[in-house]
Amino acid sequence: MGLNGFHISTQHVYDADLKTYALSSSHGQIIAVGDAVALTGTANADGINEVGHPAAGNTDKWVGVVTAIDLETAIDNGNKTYLPALTAGLVKVETSPDAVWIARANAAGLALTDAYNNALLDVTSPVGGRSAMGFGAASAAAAVNQVRLIGPVDSSDLGDNSEWYVQVNPDLSQVTQGVI
Numbered sequence: 648m649g650l651n652g653f654h655i656s657t658q659h660v661y662d663a664d665l666k667t668y669a670l671s672s673s674h675g676q677i678i679a680v681g682d683a684v685a686l687t688g689t690a691n692a693d694g695i696n697e698v699g700h701p702a703a704g705n706t707d708k709w710v711g712v713v714t715a716i717d718l719e720t721a722i723d724n725g726n727k728t729y730l731p732a733l734t735a736g737l738v739k740v741e742t743s744p745d746a747v748w749i750a751r752a753n754a755a756g757l758a759l760t761d762a763y764n765n766a767l768l769d770v771t772s773p774v775g776g777r778s779a780m781g782f783g784a785a786s787a788a789a790a791v792n793q794v795r796l797i798g799p800v801d802s803s804d805l806g807d808n809s810e811w812y813v814q815v816n817p818d819l820s821q822v823t824q825g826v827i
Contacts, residue, residue: 668740669696669738678716680728680778682713683712684698685700685701687699698740709793716730717738748812765793794815798811
């Protein structure tokens with residue numbers, strides 16, 4: 648499922664938070680629409696900052712979620728949803744700290760009281776060219792976890808694979824300049 652866009656605040660100028668980032672030819676997994684990405688600390692030959700999948704756990708601060716893949720390099724599986732591993736290319740990333748996403752829980756035992764707690768980003772390999780990113784168990788004390796849980800999409804479904812509204816943990820947002 649990956650992270651699907653739900654709402655982007657109207658406080659921001661339209662598309663002002665949609666930035667272009669590069670992927671190097673050394674990224675080891677496919678990058679799919681709906682994947683969260685983090686800065687790698689390098690730039691491509693054109694000076695565009697590079698991104699990749701965040702490391703598992705809470706070590707990488709993600710900059711946003713991939714919303715589109717450059718048409719020159721994307722795999723055409725009907726709607727250009729991923730860039731193959733080991734293929735350089737460009738991606739569009741929504742970087743608004745106010746963006747709200749719908750993500751799947753990859754952990755059981757969530758409760759309504761987990762709303763506004765933080766959870767670890769679950770960097771799951773894409774399935775069939777589609778993002779499978781979600782999040783793990785919530786922890787109120789874990790301020791360093793990457794995902795802020797807002798609340799369940801359906802309060803009667805809180806088990807494994809339930810869907811939740813989420814944001815980038817605002818305490819960890821690491822938005823830096825891509826190319827507008």
